[in-house]
Amino acid sequence: MTKLPNINTNFSDWYNDVIYQAELVDNGPVRGTMVIRPYGWAIWEQIQARLDKRIKETGHQNAAFPLFIPESFLKKEASHIEGFAPELAVVTHAGGKQLEEPLVIRPTSETIIHSMFAKWINSWRDLPLKLNQWANVVRWEMRPRPFLRTTEFYWHEGHTAHETEEEAHAEVLMMLNEFVDLVQNYLAIPVQTGIKSENERFAGADKTYTLEAIMPDGKALQMGTSHLLSQNFAKAFDIKFQDREENVKHPFLTSWCGATTRLMGSWIMTHGDEKGLVIPPKIAPIQVVIIPIYKEGFIDSVNQAAEKISEDLKKHNVRVEIDSDQSKSPGSKFFKWELKGVPLRLEIGPKDLEKKQVVLTDRLTSTKQILDIDTVADLIPSILDELQKEMFEKAKKRMISNISEGEKLSDFGPKIDKESKAYKTGWCKSSECEKELKKYKATIRCLLDSKKFKECFNCDKPSQTDVLVAKSY
């Protein structure tokens, strides 16, 4: 392990270093692919478990659809193929022969899932149909970066069909709220929600809702999206049903995704510091690491005390590990577990045993507390909850300081780049004005609910809506 690059002056290098040093990820042999190592995957499993539970509790069922999509399927919805064509990986040979029709590796699964919907949906009794799958998808990346942009990544994708547009819209908003809950209350990252502009929305959707987080470097990261597809895909894939009045209709479709391995990048960047990762307690695979301080003659008694606390913590459903490696010094262990971002460190040595105490240090503020050895396990669950909240509040403060307000792009445009800030401003809703943002490498991240600004950021026309504008990952 080597010293991490300075997080304040060299954020990008810090990110690239910390993910490898903390053993979250490694590069795959094929450019743009990644190996998610056990420590990284264990965090992803925590995120998955929480979201999977909520997806089921909100009335969805998991299923599994094929990796391979006939190339012709993607062409059925015109704007869909236009959006995805440049990113596709294509299988042309299999079983020792050239294939008659090339197969696309799914970049997303609307087309293949809708082809099955067409088979399964016949009557209003078949609706709503609410499915989800956890899957790998492939989008060829020109500028790959572990977690943030990789050729293959992991996600879930929900796909639903409804009798009415109102019901479909309610589904889209319900899932958006679930994603906000996951990101804010589990990843401890504040988000801004809103609708995407026509240019930025999902290829083939009527309306795309998004949740956007602002990273410490002022760039936005899209944290999840929920799409009202309406009837576009239903028409393209000839999905029809007989409604309650016996009329034949197209159902209203939605699709959504609130967790991809991209989210891993978001908490790393939001919470990390000069010592390494800081993992929100709710998604930490190890919430407490116990470091026994060894001294000859006291090894067994210290180990026993550590084991006792560990057992007590497990009874409270706290995820705990004892680092009992006697070949390493306590100092090198502190360094290692700080790098790995474990929320709480509990030290216990011969002197502590004598005084019936332990030393508890939190990763977020490095505050040390001396606590009673017999009651520390009972206190830790609420200490973890408190830490979780503190992390969110800290991130929220920074997000607020990272978003400014600006009237005219000509004024604030240069600052987006130089001062690393996101801006709220007004927009006339014309595509021409939106294109002007490219000059500053920025985009409209989402339309906001508010209408504070009077004029468009670019032209003289009245603003139709406030928007959030930023560079993005």
Add this chain to the structure above:
Amino acid sequence: MTKLPNINTNFSDWYNDVIYQAELVDNGPVRGTMVIRPYGWAIWEQIQARLDKRIKETGHQNAAFPLFIPESFLKKEASHIEGFAPELAVVTHAGGKQLEEPLVIRPTSETIIHSMFAKWINSWRDLPLKLNQWANVVRWEMRPRPFLRTTEFYWHEGHTAHETEEEAHAEVLMMLNEFVDLVQNYLAIPVQTGIKSENERFAGADKTYTLEAIMPDGKALQMGTSHLLSQNFAKAFDIKFQDREENVKHPFLTSWCGATTRLMGSWIMTHGDEKGLVIPPKIAPIQVVIIPIYKEGFIDSVNQAAEKISEDLKKHNVRVEIDSDQSKSPGSKFFKWELKGVPLRLEIGPKDLEKKQVVLTDRLTSTKQILDIDTVADLIPSILDELQKEMFEKAKKRMISNISEGEKLSDFGPKIDKESKAYKTGWCKSSECEKELKKYKATIRCLLDSKKFKECFNCDKPSQTDVLVAKSY
């Protein structure tokens, strides 16, 4: 829904029908691919959850390795590429361009994982390294069949590295035992374990242990394998470590898999009957279906009673569903849930309410029991356990009756085909004699621990080991 083909006279058609009618699976648009529908996937999730827990409890960690493997990697271990070449799917174009090196979609991940092991393993302190991943893999199938043989399927694969061959061998056997536990105690299917012959073992392995089940039609189904790879792959991928005496050595590797979506085919075939699926309680997503018998004036009271029992069952961690659709008759519901193989059906109607009773029917034997309404929920967990055991015992009896003993292939060979039986016999261990089995479409499924037979099934030489011989899926 239509009548199922006769399971006794037309087993293959029965299988092909029941999987679709019970909504476990559907065909994907690309030949050989399958869509696993929610009911099928929920069963797979039960199997996954159990095995994942045991994989972790036995000291392994999950990770995720890329889908894409450079073609050159597969060629590094000579027998490995020879074994897999005919089944590969190849990506030749991506991101709008032809690739410099074609990418193989993983048929299994030894090569890519070992390329990472070479990077991560340097000292004996890095060992043992014990990883697992849940993944989709692709093997091009000429004669696909849902679950049993599909172009894309889902599995887990374990990959470990050890300092010594003994330790690697112990790992291989430990995981074999875990797989036996899963199959026998969760899927309720008896298995025969043993070593594969050189011809049948994994491409690149020193030794392949297998667990084989015999289906009702007398064909064997491989249920899992555990491979001692020894140093073949370690040499091919240049994995080296400094041992405790500071010598540079190759580690001893293993790989294993105890659950693929192929296992879904095994319990369907083993337990199914003329009415449809029979799901072992431990892997049933719905263990008890409650069917309220509606009559005007009693709808609310019947629903309340059903709800009360459902709540009580949930407290006992029983997976329960109430079928409260008032547009369907009880008879059509019985038919549906029998087809879907739910282990227990609980009926409750106005007359039952009056008598404070319910009617409980098990799917395996169709035995009806009248039970007290207030205590039925307490009794059900042990009734489910009992059913699980009965299913195993029933399957075991049939497996025994499906395996015969035979001295000479010329005698029993024709019976393998016509009478649908597996045979135990003796073998001299020569590849020439093994090849004779092809005449009867049979293979050596595994070498047995016993040595009962004196002569080889084919030649006059003494038998070296008993073997299990059968046709296979």
